[in-house]
Amino acid sequence: MIAIGIDLGGTKIEAQIFDASWACIDARRVETPKSYTALVAAVVDQIAWADRLSGAGLPVGIAAAGLISPATGLAFTANLPAMNMPLPADIEAAVGRKITYINDCRALALSEAVFGAGRGKASVAGLILGTGVGGGLAINGALTPGISATGGEFGHIPAPAHLIKFHNLPVIACGCGRMGCFETLVSGPGLTRMARHFTGHDLSPKLLIAAKTTNAKAVLAWDVWCDLVAELLITLVFTMDPNVIVIGGGMAKIAGLVDDLSRALSRAQLAGFAIPELLIAQGGDASGARGAAYAAIQDRMHV
Ligand SMILES: [Zn+2]
Incomplete structure (x- = not known):
């Protein structure tokens, strides 16, 4: 042992x-x-x-x-x-x-980088999309060090103004004390907030996904959520340019997530440039x- x-x-x-x-x-x-x-x-x-x-x-x-x-x-x-x-x-x-x-x-990011979906990759970004949103960056199997301990607080990066303005999304106080953080829109509760904004109903992520088959407003809520997550992912790409991005947390269980986010990330990326492979976390x-x-x-x- x-x-x-x-x-x-x-x-x-x-x-x-x-x-x-x-x-x-x-x-x-x-x-x-x-x-x-x-x-x-x-x-x-x-x-x-x-x-x-x-x-x-x-x-x-x-x-x-x-x-x-x-x-x-x-x-x-x-x-x-x-x-x-x-x-x-x-x-x-x-x-x-x-x-x-x-x-x-x-x-979780380190575990995925060393033992999980990112194993063997030189640079791995881990993004946890759950009740909260956070993650970590690992280079050659070690987390990037820092002076403040706030590195990896990706959920508290501000959400992008162009999407907020275009869709008239709510800019609300986040639990961290800041305003308009990504977490308020892309966490599990954030996805429910998006459902309420576009459909008028407080749908859980599970119910929103089910509603997509029959409800165009639910489709829009999901598409905009994917665009928001893609903006967070492109922030990681512009910062670190990782080999792979491993996505964990409760939202990672949504079927088709990697395909939808990869398409949204390609749209967010500068024209003609590659995006990193998106992978679902392997560990629980x-x-x-x-x-x-x-x-x-x-x-x-x-x-
Ligand atoms: Zn915050």
């Missing part, structure tokens, strides 16, 4: 133990507590469980919702009861060793634990 990964989300905390071939040999899932003290205790208990099975001292990587400010060490997270609390430091103090703590979307939602565990090994090699 070589590393422990923990997926720390708003509803569950899953610990996974990995062997030398990166197979998950045991996993344990508990509910995410509602108070900060209980949250720290639950994570510490998961690490203690993994230590008992694996022998103490393996590198621990935690993939968690939200961000940790490198300047203060405090958490910025809407989904965990840890807002403005020094969560990584409190966990480290309790378990008595350093841990690697990374954003869950970045962990819990594969962030593997990405975090892998990052923990990388951290230990660099110490």
Whole structure:
């Protein structure tokens, strides 16, 4: 056994133990507590469980919702009861060793780049389209480093003015504190917002896709959503020009997504230039634990 990964989300905390071939040999899932003290205790208990099975001292990587400010060490997270609390430091103090703590979307991106759909590619952009929107950039199997921890917050790039204006889309306050972020329109709730805007009905993504067969307004809502996502994808292309873009999260399960987004991305790209291959993430939602565990090994090699 070589590393422990923990997926720390708003509803569950899953610990996974990995062997030398990166197979998950045991996993344990508990509910995410509602108070900060209980949250720290639950994570510490998961690490203690993994230590008992694996022998103490393996590198621990935690993939968690939200961000940790490198300047203060405090958490910025809407989904965990840890807002403005020094969560990584409190966990480290309790378990008595350093841990690697990374954003869950970045962990998923790293997992896909190393073990999943992007395996073997030199440069991989990961984009998670779920309840929230985020991701990460991986070069040669390592996440791009940064000073602020906000790299990968693709969902909080502003949505493009030309599409907003042409379709009279709502420019609303995002949960991050900014206005008009991509996330407000291209996340799962964002797609429902698009459905309401074009059809007048609060359709879930699933119902909107079903409605496309009979309802031209539903088709328009979907097409504009694809154009919006394509603008986010072309932003990644213009920034990084990756070999592939791996798409994960709940929206990645929509049938035909890659074809529709590839067409929209081709329209968004400069005339005559190629687009990267779009791939659907191979790992499940819990594969962030593997990405975090892998990052923990990388951290230990660099110490
Ligand atoms: Zn935002």
